[in-house]
Amino acid sequence: MIWYPYAQMKTMTPPFKIIDAEGVYLYTEEKKLIDSISSWWCVIHGYKNPEMNRAIAAQVEKFSHVMLGGLTHQAAEDLSDKLQAWLPGDLNYSFFSDSGSVAVEVALKMALQYYMNRSKKGRRLVLALDGAHHGGSFDEMNQSEDVRTMILALEHAYHGDTFKAMEVGDDEDYHFVLEAYGKNRNIIHIPTEIDALEKAFAAYGERLNSFIVEPLLQGAGGMRMYDVSFLRRARELCDRYDVLLIFDEVATGLGRTGNRFVADLVLPDIIVLGKALTGGYIGHAVTVANRKVYEGFYDDDPSHALMHGPTFMGNALACRAALKSIELFEREDYMAKIKRIEEVTRREMEGFSDPRVKEVRIMGGCVCVEVFDPATLKGYQQFAYERGVFSRPFLKYLYAMVPYVITEDELVKVLSTMREWFRR
Numbered sequence: 306m307i308w309y310p311y312a313q314m315k316t317m318t319p320p321f322k323i324i325d326a327e328g329v330y331l332y333t334e335e336k337k338l339i340d341s342i343s344s345w346w347c348v349i350h351g352y353k354n355p356e357m358n359r360a361i362a363a364q365v366e367k368f369s370h371v372m373l374g375g376l377t378h379q380a381a382e383d384l385s386d387k388l389q390a391w392l393p394g395d396l397n398y399s400f401f402s403d404s405g406s407v408a409v410e411v412a413l414k415m416a417l418q419y420y421m422n423r424s425k426k427g428r429r430l431v432l433a434l435d436g437a438h439h440g441g442s443f444d445e446m447n448q449s450e451d452v453r454t455m456i457l458a459l460e461h462a463y464h465g466d467t468f469k470a471m472e473v474g475d476d477e478d479y480h481f482v483l484e485a486y487g488k489n490r491n492i493i494h495i496p497t498e499i500d501a502l503e504k505a506f507a508a509y510g511e512r513l514n515s516f517i518v519e520p521l522l523q524g525a526g527g528m529r530m531y532d533v534s535f536l537r538r539a540r541e542l543c544d545r546y547d548v549l550l551i552f553d554e555v556a557t558g559l560g561r562t563g564n565r566f567v568a569d570l571v572l573p574d575i576i577v578l579g580k581a582l583t584g585g586y587i588g589h590a591v592t593v594a595n596r597k598v599y600e601g602f603y604d605d606d607p608s609h610a611l612m613h614g615p616t617f618m619g620n621a622l623a624c625r626a627a628l629k630s631i632e633l634f635e636r637e638d639y640m641a642k643i644k645r646i647e648e649v650t651r652r653e654m655e656g657f658s659d660p661r662v663k664e665v666r667i668m669g670g671c672v673c674v675e676v677f678d679p680a681t682l683k684g685y686q687q688f689a690y691e692r693g694v695f696s697r698p699f700l701k702y703l704y705a706m707v708p709y710v711i712t713e714d715e716l717v718k719v720l721s722t723m724r725e726w727f728r729r
């Protein structure tokens with residue numbers, strides 16, 4: 306028995322059974338559907354892409370997986386080299402993991418230990434100067450002022466479904482189980498307003514180890530979009546207070562906002578990529594740190610090492626899928642495709658309004674129609690299905706995040722289906 310995600314098993318409508326998929330299309334026994342949400346935003350090249358398939362198949366012939374503990378391989382090395390060259394600034398140090406949530410955990414762990422390592426170093430120096438002997442208990446360190454244990458995050462954030470990722474998240478609908486533990490006072494949530502940002506840094510700046518954000522576009526929290534000026538100010542404040550800035554680009558990376566990465570506009574200390582990284586062919590993610598973070602671990606002391614290692618990190622099939630995904634993205638000028646998707650979307654949604662609609666938001670390859678009342682969207686999935694579109698609205702949000710290989714006609718069909726719903 307499959308236990309399905311985000312669903313009340315007792316009352317859920319049965320899912321559509323997919324028997325084949327190609328390009329932007331999903332096939333059920335009786336229907337051909339445009340996948341308007343790219344299987345949770347990751348199938349950017351469409352399904353059954355011959356080049357993606359060949360890249361994975363060629364690696365299968367060699368080996369599918371070897372661990373990265375004590376072993377390495379060409380696919381992981383190639384992907385790390387590619388990311389180093391492709392990502393902006395000195396985001397050069399790739400730590401692989403098997404999903405976006407885990408990669409977020411890794412980023413948060415990096416940020417915390419970065420300051421632990423630093424404060425240990427500092428204290429060792431003091432002890433050495435005092436002639437005292439090496440080391441000190443963890444308790445002692447935990448109490449010391451210089452270990453920064455607080456994290457700043459955004460209201461309505463979604464960073465994944467593992468526990469620390471849930472804690473930095475802020476969405477009752479996903480994270481309500483945390484209520485059982487009470488509020489974590491080490492995590493502060495602020496709205497995407499510069500005023501709130503400045504206040505938070507003034508109050509907690511010295512105690513924060515990191516500020517984690519979904520930059521420009523908050524996905525699962527409701528496709529909320531905000532201005533880059535907020536991130537610019539965040540970068541300045543992080544520099545001033547020596548706080549690590551983490552961009553969770555699991556959803557926004559590889560073009561979704563109309564930027565290759567939001568990190569091209571404002572440079573974080575750590576970036577997390579997932580979802581579209583492998584074109585949706587195999588689950589994989591990566592946490593990429595800059596030189597400053599990496600150097601915070603680089604030491605003769607073994608206890609300064611990052612103690613993390615997902616079994617399937619650097620999986621060879623996933624690395625080959627990611628390499629091909631990036632190659633297609635560059636070679637086929639995906640940034641132009643995404644720009645076109647945004648233009649067509651703006652044109653098609655121009656002048657659209659309805660008393661039940663609160664707002665229409667468009668950014669890059671994402672469009673969201675927010676309604677006042679979730680009941681307004683009840684029945685939409687079936688309505689779209691009958692018209693040959695697969696959609697999965699949630700709460701008050703009817704949205705599309707189409708595969709970048711979609712044609713103009715197909716995109717128009719997705720958008721007109723959305724508009725039609727309000728004309729019944």
Ligand SMILES: *Cc1c(COP(=O)(O)O)cnc(C)c1O
Nearest residue numbers: 404405406463464465524555556
């Ligand atoms: C989907 C998502 C995650 C979690 O990724 P998984 O691969 O589902 O674990 C984390 N952060 C953001 C911004 C996401 O959209």
